[in-house]
Amino acid sequence: MPVSKRTLESMTTELPTLAWSDADLAELLTPGAGVITGFQEFVEKARALARIDLEDTPLADLFPKPPRRAP
């Protein structure tokens, strides 16, 4: 089921979010400025991503690990 404006409105009133205007929420669902990907399209992509089994892969550190040096 696609994300609805009502869902987003409920989140902003029931959860500790910032206040977002009607226009901000509308832009998420039906992008008109040509800047952001539509939220629904993104949700679908994120859903596909969530199906990947990451096994026990941990979170990435802030910086990559330097190569090991020979002792």
Next chain:
Amino acid sequence: MNLTIGELARGFAGGADPGALAASLVDRAAAVNARAHAYITLTREHALATAASLERGRECGPLWGVPYAAKDLFETRGIRTTAGSRVLEDWIPTRDAVVIARLAAAGAILLSKTNQHEFAHGATGINAHFGTAPNPWQPDCLAGGSSSGSAVAVALGLAAFSLGSDTGGSIRVPAALSGIVGLKPTAGRVSTEGMVPYCWSLDHVGILARTVADTGIVLRAIAEPDPTLPALPVADLSMPRPATLRIGVPRDALLDGVAPDILAAFETAMKFLHGEGARILPIDLPDLDQARTVSLLVQMPEALSYHRRYLPTKSDLYGDDVRSGLAFGQFLLAEQYVGAKRMIERYRRELAATLETVDALITPTCAIVAPRIGATTVTIDGREHAVGNALTRFTGLFNMTGNPAISIPAGRDKAGLPIGLQIVGRVYDDAGLLAVAALLERRFGPLDATDRYDRFLGA
């Protein structure tokens, strides 16, 4: 000014006056800025004071007296720092960013704070408040962003180099579109302290310059002095590479949707490297569309977390595009963010394994040359692509993996717009990366920008 840092150093050693050069460059920048929109603040008095304070006679480093520009998200003590936004329009920091302090210690002279995409929140460089920097080669096209003004300042010969930031391609993209070199060093090589953040997990500080050698000189000056890390580039980057050099190139499918002239430049690069004795090996990269999703899952919540301090009182001062992106971050789930950070670790492991089989990767920097200002989509081979995706498709992955990556000019397309090629090295092997870039630079050379300023001013 079309001089390299080495040439400037020789001029200063011969008695040339850094203050006179700095004043001349600032004046030229002021004269062109109504058209270039490259600068938010010109720091003429600061530059002259710095020049006056430089001491001759002691051991001068290679950046002594060298004029540079800095993206307006690096904190500069006593000089306003806007991050390209009305939100910070009157902010005057009380400290210098670490990179600004390092350059001051090296004797470099800050000329200006450059324009950018607001809060570095996009790759086009479009800025509704401070203006959009046009392309130095074709003013109805974009210079690229987010470090747009930093690219234009170097491309027009108004600074020897500039500082930028890169979260998904914001140094490499404007470098490619504007015909100069842009380096994103390994994550952690250069401190981001004192830089207005976009996304802590992906932000990098880097360099825009005219040549690979200049880029290496600046990197040595701004890098963290950490003896546990592999060494930085040596002065002579043109050392011959061993004939065993192995270059990884993406398999054909990954190059679908790349503009034909860019593909032709890419092929030329491969032929040149092969002719130099390098082995060209096809490699697999992660699904780049999926990687973009991972990147956004990290970018959006982190950006929102920083801007939470301003949004309740200054929401109306943000550009619509930035506020939309921040709202996006509000509705992503914490578990999605954690999953994305784990995917990044997986990307790092996969790319590290790939880079055990090759010494460097080469890709186009962007799938397109500079798009027209105002375009939201571009058409390649009959298919429509969002401008932002076409610009950052090949760059964003390496912000996640942290590998050093550089864009170098590779000629111009049939319409005269610059083409950039991206080279990616092993983590912390910034020196090896620059050596490969210097080798490839021998084939393409820097773009001839001798009269670029006058042409741009008269356009």
